[in-house]
Amino acid sequence: MIINxxxxxxxxxxxxxxxxxxxxxxxxxxxxxxxxxxxPPPATTATTEAPKVDLILDDSGSMRTQDIQGRSxxxxxxxxxxxxxxxxxxxxxxxxRVLGATYxxxxxxQGCLDTQSLYPVGKTNKVEAKTAVxxxxxxxxxxxxxxxxxxxxxxxxxxxxxRIVLITDGEDDCAPPDPCDVARQLAAQGIHLVIDTLGLAxxxxxxxxxxxxxxxxxxxxxxxxxxxxxxxxxKEIVGQADNTYRQTPAAATGAATCASAPVLAPxxxxxREKFSEHRYYRVPVQPGQELRASVSVSLDRxxxxxxxxxxxxTDAGGQELVRGTDAGSGRTDVVSTGLRWAATGxxxxxxxxxxxxxxxxxxxxxxxxxxQPGVATDPGLPLELTVGLTAASPAPxxxxxxxxxxxxxxxxxxxxxxxxxxxxxxxxxxxxxxWREN
Numbered sequence: 001m002i003i004n005x006x007x008x009x010x011x012x013x014x015x016x017x018x019x020x021x022x023x024x025x026x027x028x029x030x031x032x033x034x035x036x037x038x039x040p041p042p043a044t045t046a047t048t049e050a051p052k053v054d055l056i057l058d059d060s061g062s063m064r065t066q067d068i069q070g071r072s073x074x075x076x077x078x079x080x081x082x083x084x085x086x087x088x089x090x091x092x093x094x095x096x097r098v099l100g101a102t103y104x105x106x107x108x109x110q111g112c113l114d115t116q117s118l119y120p121v122g123k124t125n126k127v128e129a130k131t132a133v134x135x136x137x138x139x140x141x142x143x144x145x146x147x148x149x150x151x152x153x154x155x156x157x158x159x160x161x162x163r164i165v166l167i168t169d170g171e172d173d174c175a176p177p178d179p180c181d182v183a184r185q186l187a188a189q190g191i192h193l194v195i196d197t198l199g200l201a202x203x204x205x206x207x208x209x210x211x212x213x214x215x216x217x218x219x220x221x222x223x224x225x226x227x228x229x230x231x232x233x234x235k236e237i238v239g240q241a242d243n244t245y246r247q248t249p250a251a252a253t254g255a256a257t258c259a260s261a262p263v264l265a266p267x268x269x270x271x272r273e274k275f276s277e278h279r280y281y282r283v284p285v286q287p288g289q290e291l292r293a294s295v296s297v298s299l300d301r302x303x304x305x306x307x308x309x310x311x312x313x314t315d316a317g318g319q320e321l322v323r324g325t326d327a328g329s330g331r332t333d334v335v336s337t338g339l340r341w342a343a344t345g346x347x348x349x350x351x352x353x354x355x356x357x358x359x360x361x362x363x364x365x366x367x368x369x370x371x372q373p374g375v376a377t378d379p380g381l382p383l384e385l386t387v388g389l390t391a392a393s394p395a396p397x398x399x400x401x402x403x404x405x406x407x408x409x410x411x412x413x414x415x416x417x418x419x420x421x422x423x424x425x426x427x428x429x430x431x432x433x434x435w436r437e438n
Contacts, residue, residue, distance in 0.1 A: 049160035051241040052093045054121050054151040055234075056144075057081070058168035060100030062201075063138040065169070069226055073169050073200045074138050080231040085129050087235055094238075095121030095154050096129065099147040100140035111141035112174030121154045142170050145177035148213070152186055152193060161192050161298070163219075163241045165234065169200035171209050179209065183216035187301045188376045194300070195219045196237050198230065215302040216375075218334075249384055254279025258316060258362035266389050272380035273297065275370055281363045283387055285343045290392040294324075294338035295365050298382040302372040309335045312364040321361065335367075342392035363387075 063074040081096070088094055096119040103114040118136075119129045148164065155162045172179045186193050196219040197210035207223065214221040220237075224230045249270035255261040261280035273279050285291050295311045311324035324339035341361065365385065371377055 049158050050091050050093050051089075051160070052095075052121055052155050052158070052162040053165060053238055053241045054095045054097055054154045054163075055081070055165045056097045056099065056147050056151050056167065057118075057133075057136070058100060058142060058144075058166075058170065058200075059098045059136050059138055060140055060142045060170065061138050062142075062170050065201075068200065068224075071227070072138075074136065076227045076230060077167055077200070078133050078136065079227055080234055081133050082130050083231045084234045084238060085124065085126050085133075088124055088126070088238065092124075092238065092241065093122050094124045094129070095119055096133065097147060097151050097154060098136065099143050100138075101136055103140040105140075108141065108174070112143045112146070114140050115143055115147040115150050117150070117154055121156070141174055142168065142172055143174040144168060144172035144209075144213075145175055145179040145182045148179055148182045148186070148195065149177070155193070158192075161194060161241070163237060164193065164195045165237055166195060166197045166210070166213065167200065167230075168197075168210070169206070170203075171205050180212040180216060183213045184301070184376060187217045188379070192298065192300065192382050193217060194298075196221075198222045198224050198233060200224050200230075215372075218299040218301065252281065252385070254281055254365065256280065258282065258314065258318065258364075261362060263360070264363075264385075264387050266387050269385045269387070271383045271385065273365060273367060273383045274380040275377055276368060277380070278364055278366045279383075281365075281385065281387075282360045283363060283389075285341075285359065285361045285389065287343050288392050289389050290340060290342040291361055292338070292340050292388040292390065293363055294336065294386045296334050296336040296384045297365075297367060297369070298334055298384075299369075300382055301375045303375075304370040304372055307335065307369045308367070309337055309369075310364075310366040311337045311339055312366070313339055313341045314362045314364060316360055316362065318362075 057077060059074065063077070064072055066072045068076045085094070095117065097115065098118045099115040100111070101114065101118070102116070103111045105111065119132050144166065148166070151164045155164070183195055186195075195213055195217045197214045199206050199210050199221070202223060202225075207221070211221045213219070222229075222233045224233070249268040252262050252264060252269035252271050254271050254273070256278070258280045261282045263282045263284065269281075271279065283291060283293070291313065293311065293313070295309065297309050299307075313321045313323070315321060322339050322341045324337035343359075343361075363385070365383065367381070369381065
């Protein structure tokens with residue numbers, strides 16, 4: 001009797017195991033497509049640039065004020081700068097410019113010229129940089145506009161994104177040049193420059209001016225309350241500079257139609273797109289290849305809210321093949337999206353579309369951006385387009401009957417679950433009957 005009960009207890013587990021094993025042998029597990037490693041290598045269309053950051057530190061007389069956790073504003077800034085310098089990535093080119101650091105007199109005309117490079121932009125000797133910062137003593141005036149121009153010159157020419165970080169506790173008291181106008185002029189030059197501002201004084205006038213400077217170039221503004229907050233924000237900004245692209249894209253000018261669009265090989269390309277514009281590019285895609293494309297539009301000036309960017313792939317006749325979805329990066333100065341599409345070599349199911357076999361695919365970059373009042377519309381917004389071709393990913397199929405995707409897999413799994421449930425219920429009832437008899 002005991003032996004019979006043990007056999008009855010084992011039977012449901014055995015049947016369930018056999019059912020699952022049989023189903024696995026019959027249909028096979030869905031195959032997961034690995035990232036393809038084949039395909040042609042990316043075309044060499046770009047050169048490499050190191051990330052560049054120039055930090056402007058206000059060393060005017062008001063920085064002596066002791067209102068941040070009982071410490072002076074300059075000492076808080078110096079400690080944060082030391083921490084940032086210690087954490088600098090080796091590849092980042094970093095520099096420091098100061099304003100109001102050398103002239104202690106009352107001649108405003110001379111004091112408003114008081115800005116100079118404290119440590120040149122380049123590979124950083126951390127000991128030398130921190131020593132230079134430690135020698136600063138709050139002294140003079142606040143020529144922010146002139147310092148912004150100087151920092152742009154410190155960073156030099158180039159196509160890769162460069163950042164200016166301004167730390168100050170006051171408004172510019174030396175205008176002209178007005179710092180907001182300087183920021184707008186730098187943005188309009190198309191030099192791909194972002195200015196981030198950090199305010200150490202909680203004053204509406206300072207806040208409005210620093211917001212204006214940041215918005216003009218797609219940068220950020222932070223109202224600093226503690227030393228820890230300043231250090232954290234500085235490291236975040238320097239990290240963003242390191243994460244922006246370091247390749248100088250090849251120039252490409254998008255067209256108004258697919259037929260006249262430039263033909264692009266795999267690589268990285270730069271262009272400028274006007275507000276609410278559509279720009280077309282062509283990419284030859286062969287059967288068995290997968291097109292991977294992404295676009296980033298830099299908001300280098302203040303734009304209206306509720307903006308967006310769209311990337312589409314179409315055939316030569318204008319039929320949409322696929323469209324990209326927004327890819328949030330956590331940044332406020334860049335809007336990005338991307339897409340993937342494979343040339344299968346078989347006709348498209350759409351009766352109005354041409355085949356999906358190899359041929360030219362048109363990439364369409366569109367935006368719904370609009371400038372805020374008073375913001376220049378020329379030149380267009382900086383645009384970076386990345387194009388890649390690789391071997392198409394295999395469709396996930398099972399080894400026997402091709403089960404493994406779609407409704408077929410759902411029906412098979414449902415049927416298998418139903419059969420297993422019925423078997424388990426029947427065995428349970430049989431066990432109860434045997435138990436009652438014994």
